[in-house]
Amino acid sequence: MSATMTPASNDRIARRFAALKAEGRGALVTYTTAGDPDAARALEILRGLPAAGADVIEVGMPFSDPMADGPTVQAAAIRALAAGMTLKGTLDTIAAFREGDTDTPVVLMGYYNPIYIYGAEAFARDAAAAGVDGVLIVDLPPEEADEMIGALRAHGLSLIMLTTPTTDETRLDEILRYASGFLYHVSITGITGSASAENEAVDSMIRMIRSRTDLPVVVGFGIKTPEQARAFAGMADGAVVGSAIVSRIAADEDPLGFVKELANAVRGR
Template sequence: MSRIDAKFAELRKAGKKAFVSYVMAGDPDYDTALEVVKGLPGAGVDVIELGLPFTDPMADGPTIQLAGQRALEAGMTLQRTLQMVRDFREGDSDTPIVLMGYYNPIYSRGVDRFLEEAKEAGIDGLIVVDLPPEEDSELCIPAQAAGLNFIRLATPTTDDKRLPKVLQNTSGFVYYVSITGITGAAAAQSGDVGPEVARIKAATDLPVIVGFGIRTPETAREIASVADGAVVGSAIVSEIAEGKSPAEVLSFVKSLADGAHSA
């Protein structure tokens, strides 16, 4: 059982919904980002999504794109992202970490080497948004064999014909993208999301977590009430972009976590 599986089993037993937060590794710099990441569990975060900076993040809106640029300009690399996970693990061996990014940096490093290093560093799962199920042999299946969950995204355009393909090698949880388009672009609506989550849950036993378009504690609660949890990324990254201190960022994260946990 992975840390992700264990966390969702624990939440299920407690009758609680999950709160997942996304931050970009190295934004605005290594030390500040590490301080924020280390503070996330204490702010109520159940699963951490850690963004891997990349030069061409096609699924991300301007907020996350700029965060990636700031991180790259500050010298962030795949190697330093893995080091950040190691540094986090020195004080936290329980909170699951999902590395979210694109395939190019992983491919450049070499899949086998990357998976060995990721597992050793303390990463629990991967979300690689530009690898479709047709390419599962590239990374998904080797990742599962290495003991890492491979988390797939389902979207409003994932119809009943496509859904089984998306789910076939997915593990950990399913990430439902609540809106069409890029991150941070529109507001999620629980009335739209609920039926879609129910449709996905009818096809899998995995938890279904909803992200994109969640910016307030109220929306986090509404979305978590119709799913197994909520993900917030752009709204948190915006706080960092505004130059808020780690303490201020974490206070905002706690308000979102409280919202999701009250569902």
């Protein structure tokens, strides 16, 4: 896959980013954990996200050792696992969501261990059947991605790859050999929900990335407020908000009301 390759025109992710570009704005990308706080409530929240203003939805695959995640998302995974959520249950949740929404792109985000146990081919097949559009595997570097990328491509799924503040041009070119859908730029060196990024540093990285690919670039990690979401969605092709939403779920507050605030900010309202 070349550094300038763009997804097929019939792909939900490509259609959504093209539509947003035509609107002249970036995407609001939301993250929640499948099964948090329980399967029924998680599905209810998931179904409400598009109407609240989410343009792209990331769904976390609960895992017992989420090494890139901060305490907020770690606790969400523990709650989900304790409530009985599994990888198969996560796919069932997406399938249930798709019964009422065939347009919103859905990306699964998580770690390779559960997928390895499930089987890469079986996972890609079942994820595609459930209505998943892409997969972001935090601990799968390009050097180890051949089996997974082959399975995903065979079933029309994107492999969303990560870049970080330490990614140089040589490493970026290696990442772009595998990336499709969009790139997820980790704005800080740290875990989710931790310190916020500096705008100038992120802007510089986005410019470097865009000089080498046409793929959309979204920014995540450390985006907690509507103001930050607006700033980074305007700078990149989208902003990801996760821990700040998950913390409201944990507190039994209204996560969808907060998503509406984020969406209004991203839309300049």
